[in-house]
Amino acid sequence: MRFAVPVFPGSxxxxxxxxxxxxxxxxxxxxxxxLEGKLDDYDAVILPGGFSYGDYLRSGSLARFSPVMEGVYxxxxxxxxxxxxxxxxxxxxxxxxxxxxMRVNDHLQFRCDIQKLRVENDRLPFTQDYGREEEIFLPxxxxxxxxxxxxxxxxxxxxxxxxxxxxxxENPNGSVADIAGIVNEKGxxxxxxxxxxxxxxxxxxxxxxxxxxxxxxxxxRENGAA
Amino acid sequence: MYKATIVVRLxxxxxxxxGNAVKGSLHSLGFEDVEEVRIGKTMxxxxxxxxxxxxxxxxxxxxxxxxxxxxxxxxxYELEEGA
Numbered sequence: 001m002r003f004a005v006p007v008f009p010g011s012x013x014x015x016x017x018x019x020x021x022x023x024x025x026x027x028x029x030x031x032x033x034x035l036e037g038k039l040d041d042y043d044a045v046i047l048p049g050g051f052s053y054g055d056y057l058r059s060g061s062l063a064r065f066s067p068v069m070e071g072v073y074x075x076x077x078x079x080x081x082x083x084x085x086x087x088x089x090x091x092x093x094x095x096x097x098x099x100x101x102m103r104v105n106d107h108l109q110f111r112c113d114i115q116k117l118r119v120e121n122d123r124l125p126f127t128q129d130y131g132r133e134e135e136i137f138l139p140x141x142x143x144x145x146x147x148x149x150x151x152x153x154x155x156x157x158x159x160x161x162x163x164x165x166x167x168x169x170e171n172p173n174g175s176v177a178d179i180a181g182i183v184n185e186k187g188x189x190x191x192x193x194x195x196x197x198x199x200x201x202x203x204x205x206x207x208x209x210x211x212x213x214x215x216x217x218x219x220x221r222e223n224g225a226a
Numbered sequence: 227m228y229k230a231t232i233v234v235r236l237x238x239x240x241x242x243x244x245g246n247a248v249k250g251s252l253h254s255l256g257f258e259d260v261e262e263v264r265i266g267k268t269m270x271x272x273x274x275x276x277x278x279x280x281x282x283x284x285x286x287x288x289x290x291x292x293x294x295x296x297x298x299x300x301x302x303y304e305l306e307e308g309a
Binding site: 057058061065093094100101103104105106107108146148149174 | 236240241243244247292293295297298
């Protein structure tokens with residue numbers, strides 16, 4: 001099982017993602033510069049956090065047209081796993097691979113914290129190692145994490161179990177229905193504001209992100225290639 | 227040459243926290259009569275064409291594809307010849 005981590009100008013969590021895959025799963029993982037258009041050699045793609053293209057215009061709006069996104073669309077279409085973390089989530093929304101849009105936090109501040117979350121769907125390849133409605137702690141660090149979608153989309157997300165992570169306690173950004181992470185209808189494209197890659201060892205303050213990575217490997221072993 | 231002045235705004239249904247913060251500041255500066263503030267973006271785009279229908283078509287396409295996010299934003303624009 002081979003991972004790709006696309007790197008855009010302004011990405012800054014790419015190395016964290018690469019290290020998380022190496023240290024938790026011991027699987028091959030490559031950084032892929034955004035001018036590369038093909039991701040055929042990979043089974044999973046992680047779009048990392050950061051400030052791609054300086055967050056100009058709207059977060060993620062310019063990265064969406066990078067050549068590497070062709071490979072991301074193709075991977076998503078083929079049912080391979082695509083994860084967007086923080087800025088990666090914003091890119092997936094702008095790209096239309098996930099429904100909704102990101103707004104600036106309702107308090108207008110950059111929020112950097114350890115956040116309590118609940119795993120709302122533990123039947124996904126990304127979450128199967130978590131317990132039912134398990135409460136976990138992951139770091140957040142963003143100013144544009146205020147997820148928005150219209151009511152019709154929200155009820156569809158809720159009905160289909162597409163809300164994967166929800167903020168517990170105080171909502172750190174004002175997102176609709178306390179949403180912290182969602183998955184597409186097919187269940188192979190995940191977007192989330194919290195950073196699982198920054199919480200894979202106890203010394204990091206939490207190791208709760210590790211199960212997201214181990215879930216994928218377990219699914220891979222059980223079901224073979226995606 | 228045509229110049230397009232494009233205004234991108236949050237849809238009325240989408241909360242504008244920046245507008246609210248500015249409203250609060252205006253109130254504290256004595257502008258208590260301000261009822262609402264909405265913040266948008268203005269973009270000026272110059273197009274190398276003399277055909278206004280074509281200019282309009284191009285601006286429409288770039289708004290849809292990149293300049294506005296239709297999930298949360300509306301856009302409008304004006305074309306000005308030779309600007």
